[in-house]
Amino acid sequence: MSLRDQIRKGSTEFLILTLLAERPMYGYEMAQQLAERSNGYFETKEGLLYPTLHRMQQSGWLVSKWQEVDGRRRKYYSLTPLGREMLGEQAVEWNTFLEKLQTFLRADDA
Numbered sequence: 001m002s003l004r005d006q007i008r009k010g011s012t013e014f015l016i017l018t019l020l021a022e023r024p025m026y027g028y029e030m031a032q033q034l035a036e037r038s039n040g041y042f043e044t045k046e047g048l049l050y051p052t053l054h055r056m057q058q059s060g061w062l063v064s065k066w067q068e069v070d071g072r073r074r075k076y077y078s079l080t081p082l083g084r085e086m087l088g089e090q091a092v093e094w095n096t097f098l099e100k101l102q103t104f105l106r107a108d109d110a
Helices: 003-022 027-037 046-058 081-109
Strands: 062-069 072-079
Touching: 003 027, 003 046, 003 072, 003 081, 027 046, 027 072, 046 062, 072 081
Parallel strands: none
Antiparallel strands: 062 072
16 A cells, blocks of 8 residues: 555545535535645545445534435435544544644754
């Protein structure tokens, strides 16, 4: 697995939680938003997205509900209170990681 794939895989839960903090979404919509907002960097395949959504749902972070929109049934995912808590925890961890990485890289330039 390439470094890029490892980074994307490691950030998928946080990205999903971030999207769902805005509003409920269905899987394909999430994949589109991930790709669009990152100019294609976080393009996510079904083989990563749906198992991650199922795992997050089993952990109690998400709930899902089938809805019919424009004659199509779609499974919408939304955050639970635990999911919002996990988003907060992961946001702190990701921010710490990014700060430490930037500090490390700047120290290398000195």
